[in-house]
Amino acid sequence: MAVSADPFAAPRAAKGRAPDVFKRGGWTPMRQFSEDDVVDFVVVGTGAGGAPLIAGLAENGFSVVGFDAGPYFRPLEDFASDEREQEKLYWTDERVVDGANPLTMGGKNSGKAVGGSTVHFAMVSLRFRPEWFKSRTTLGYGADWPLDWREMWQYYAKAEKALSIAGPVTYPWGPKRPRYPYRAHELNGAAELLARGAEAMGIQWTPTPLATVSAPHGKSPPCVYRGFCRFGCSTNAKQSQLVTFIPRALRAGAEIRDLAMVGRIEMGADGRAAGVHYHREGRWRFQRARNVVVAGYAIETPRLLLASATDKYPDGLGNSSGLVGKNLMTQSNQAVFGAMRQEVRWYKGPPSLSITEHWNYDDRKDFAGGYCWMAQGPLPVEWVTIQTSSRGLWGQALRDEMEKYNHQVGLKMVGEMLPNEDNRVTLADDIDQYGLRVARVTYSWGDNDKALIQHALGQMQTSLEAVGATNIFRQENDTNHLAGTARMGDNPATSVVNADCRSWDIPNLWVCDGSVFPTTGGVNPSLTITSIAMRTADRIQALAARGEL
Amino acid sequence: MTDRYPDYDVLDKRWTQSWNEPTREAIDRRLAMPRDPRFFSGDEWATLNAVCDRIMPQPRDRPPVPLAAFVDQKITDRLLDGYRYAQLPPQDEAWRRGLAALDEAAVEAHESPFHSLPPDLQDGLLRKMQRGELSGEAWGDMPCRMFFEHRVIPDITHAYYAHPVAWNEIGFGGPASPRGYVRMGLDRRDPWEAVERNAAQEAKSRRKNGRVG
Numbered sequence: 001m002a003v004s005a006d007p008f009a010a011p012r013a014a015k016g017r018a019p020d021v022f023k024r025g026g027w028t029p030m031r032q033f034s035e036d037d038v039v040d041f042v043v044v045g046t047g048a049g050g051a052p053l054i055a056g057l058a059e060n061g062f063s064v065v066g067f068d069a070g071p072y073f074r075p076l077e078d079f080a081s082d083e084r085e086q087e088k089l090y091w092t093d094e095r096v097v098d099g100a101n102p103l104t105m106g107g108k109n110s111g112k113a114v115g116g117s118t119v120h121f122a123m124v125s126l127r128f129r130p131e132w133f134k135s136r137t138t139l140g141y142g143a144d145w146p147l148d149w150r151e152m153w154q155y156y157a158k159a160e161k162a163l164s165i166a167g168p169v170t171y172p173w174g175p176k177r178p179r180y181p182y183r184a185h186e187l188n189g190a191a192e193l194l195a196r197g198a199e200a201m202g203i204q205w206t207p208t209p210l211a212t213v214s215a216p217h218g219k220s221p222p223c224v225y226r227g228f229c230r231f232g233c234s235t236n237a238k239q240s241q242l243v244t245f246i247p248r249a250l251r252a253g254a255e256i257r258d259l260a261m262v263g264r265i266e267m268g269a270d271g272r273a274a275g276v277h278y279h280r281e282g283r284w285r286f287q288r289a290r291n292v293v294v295a296g297y298a299i300e301t302p303r304l305l306l307a308s309a310t311d312k313y314p315d316g317l318g319n320s321s322g323l324v325g326k327n328l329m330t331q332s333n334q335a336v337f338g339a340m341r342q343e344v345r346w347y348k349g350p351p352s353l354s355i356t357e358h359w360n361y362d363d364r365k366d367f368a369g370g371y372c373w374m375a376q377g378p379l380p381v382e383w384v385t386i387q388t389s390s391r392g393l394w395g396q397a398l399r400d401e402m403e404k405y406n407h408q409v410g411l412k413m414v415g416e417m418l419p420n421e422d423n424r425v426t427l428a429d430d431i432d433q434y435g436l437r438v439a440r441v442t443y444s445w446g447d448n449d450k451a452l453i454q455h456a457l458g459q460m461q462t463s464l465e466a467v468g469a470t471n472i473f474r475q476e477n478d479t480n481h482l483a484g485t486a487r488m489g490d491n492p493a494t495s496v497v498n499a500d501c502r503s504w505d506i507p508n509l510w511v512c513d514g515s516v517f518p519t520t521g522g523v524n525p526s527l528t529i530t531s532i533a534m535r536t537a538d539r540i541q542a543l544a545a546r547g548e549l
Numbered sequence: 550m551t552d553r554y555p556d557y558d559v560l561d562k563r564w565t566q567s568w569n570e571p572t573r574e575a576i577d578r579r580l581a582m583p584r585d586p587r588f589f590s591g592d593e594w595a596t597l598n599a600v601c602d603r604i605m606p607q608p609r610d611r612p613p614v615p616l617a618a619f620v621d622q623k624i625t626d627r628l629l630d631g632y633r634y635a636q637l638p639p640q641d642e643a644w645r646r647g648l649a650a651l652d653e654a655a656v657e658a659h660e661s662p663f664h665s666l667p668p669d670l671q672d673g674l675l676r677k678m679q680r681g682e683l684s685g686e687a688w689g690d691m692p693c694r695m696f697f698e699h700r701v702i703p704d705i706t707h708a709y710y711a712h713p714v715a716w717n718e719i720g721f722g723g724p725a726s727p728r729g730y731v732r733m734g735l736d737r738r739d740p741w742e743a744v745e746r747n748a749a750q751e752a753k754s755r756r757k758n759g760r761v762g
Contacts, residue, residue: 106631
């Protein structure tokens with residue numbers, strides 16, 4: 001069987017066609033624009049925020065070019081069932097991390113591929129608790145969003161349908177929501193143990209709503225429970241942006257440019273963005289555009305805005321508030337692990353097949369914010385990372401512990417961290433392979449973050465003890481998703497963009513990714529990013545109709 | 550040799566529905582890993598191999614996974630982690646400096662290079678590095694504890710547990726595309742998964758492990 005040429009060697013989206021991800025060696029027609037064309041929109045980034053916006057804009061008749069620094073993978077031909085090999089999906093370019101709790105980057109939170117991090121995300125697709133959109137007003141912490149939860153509820157439903165989310169008939173927490181489009185997945189051993197533990201504690205649990213199909217959808221076959229979800233889905237069961245909104249975008253006439261790193265936004269004399277400078281096939285190029293959307297996630301988005309500084313905008317674009325790069329948030333991702341007498345074999349199936357959101361909806365605690373926890377299935381390289389970083393093991397002691405692999409069970413939290421202006425992205429002096437200054441990512445946990453983590457670790461430990469796990473230990477140091485750094489708001493002095501993801505300072509500059517989150521909530525962010533992107537596409541259409549673009 | 554999963558060999562599945570072509574190619578490359586250094590010098594190589602032997606000791610009755618060669622490859626091929634702690638230099642410089650400093654500490658404490666020390670003295674120095682207790686000019690401004698935690702441990706242990714030999718030892722199912730798994734629940738096993746040794750029925754365990762392919 002022929003394997004296609006190296007996806008890193010040369011762009012695949014070229015010559016009027018792009019890869020057909022559903023067909024080995026297949027191509028799909030792609031409209032292409034000239035650099036002399038002034039396209040309606042360029043979108044920098046094709047992940048959970050960029051891709052739905054590219055598709056939505058193109059479907060509304062705008063001319064759109066989507067840029068991604070990463071390659072255009074063909075999952076059926078390029079994806080191995082292997083942790084190490086699939087590191088090729090991650091953003092592994094240099095970044096400098098510091099602060100009291102430096103962030104682990106790479107596979108934990110950063111993708112470099114058409115489809116962005118959704119190519120390797122764990123598919124957990126959750127709605128925010130409604131109060132989180134007004135957490136300052138209703139719960140007394142963080143910052144309010146300029147969005148109304150009832151409107152978001154409509155867009156969540158649209159996003160869940162577009163991604164064929166597989167989940168339970170009735171979701172235990174929050175206001176009523178429609179049943180999920182696809183039936184929930186079967187539980188694996190690790191997920192069963194979460195359920196037993198929750199029931200023993202008297203709290204609710206549910207099968208996790210996941211973006212991998214439980215029955216055929218279009219050209220996606222049902223999930224076969226390989227368990228390598230976080231390393232790319234080689235069957236296309238996973239509803240990543242690469243196999244959902246990107247094909248839609250191409251059908252609607254958008255162009256995708258892969259292996260195209262945008263390094264600077266050009267400002268025109270009229271105070272509007274004029275286009276983007278990007279590096280592709282060995283040289284710098286320029287694409288003219290009427291609007292520029294930055295959708296590179298919470299590190300690359302502020303990095304690009306800061307790197308685009310001019311004499312008129314010495315602190316970077318869209319930064320009159322001084323908040324570009326600030327209020328970076330990650331989510332606490334601590335875990336508790338133990339060993340069972342039974343064989344769990346947690347490598348089978350999606351890693352997080354069951355969940356409890358109990359502590360996102362119960363406010364009887366002495367700290368702000370919420371968290372959920374999910375069943376876990378780390379593969380061997382991740383498992384040895386947990387053993388060594390949590391317990392300091394090496395040598396024969398490490399080998400002996402690793403042998404218990406098939407009996408291990410674990411619970412891992414996704415917890416809300418509070419915004420703090422000292423947690424931020426700035427530009428370091430180091431230069432990357434494109435000649436661009438790399439991001440410096442500074443992060444320290446606050447007292448509230450630490451209190452929330454300790455509460456969660458105690459609860460998860462109680463749950464594991466309730467199912468008879470032994471040799472229990474805690475993984476105290478992990479974090480995952482990102483948010484903040486270009487927050488949305490109602491006030492230009494305290495936010496970077498408005499509710500429509502539009503810059504307060506530069507009317508044709510937009511940000512559409514997790515950067516716009518004022519707070520990060522206690523659930524995985526991707527469904528909220530996608531829902532906001534779908535809303536933004538609608539809002540741009542409405543603004544255009546009124547002549548307000 | 551460890552024998553929790555007797556006669557289980559994940560490579561038996563190479564031509565089954567559990568391995569697609571990209572997986573076969575990736576694992577073939579890993580198994581064909583050249584065992585000579587391209588980045589490290591002779592002295593560094595001796596020290597690195599000795600460190601690998603202590604961090605991840607391997608049974609003597611099979612060829613060892615060439616861990617030092619994987620560390621060398623990571624540097625030579627510039628396989629980056631995606632982040633660098635501000636207190637650590639880039640990975641090539643960190644390794645070069647860290648190995649020299651460890652050797653310097655060995656000579657100072659025991660009047661012998663690290664690689665020729667007996668295992669218990671080697672372990673003692675590594676424990677000191679882990680606790681941040683080694684000092685000396687060769688470290689420069691690189692904290693030895695961070696070098697241990699963020700370079701020595703991950704670069705060596707990741708290489709080991711990415712290798713099929715390690716998967717056999719821990720009973721991991723290994724590559725699973727496109728077939729995946731069918732029996733998902735507790736204490737359930739697909740016929741293409743490893744069987745744990747059962748003292749009463751050892752022969753049966755071996756027989757089943759011989760049939761995963």
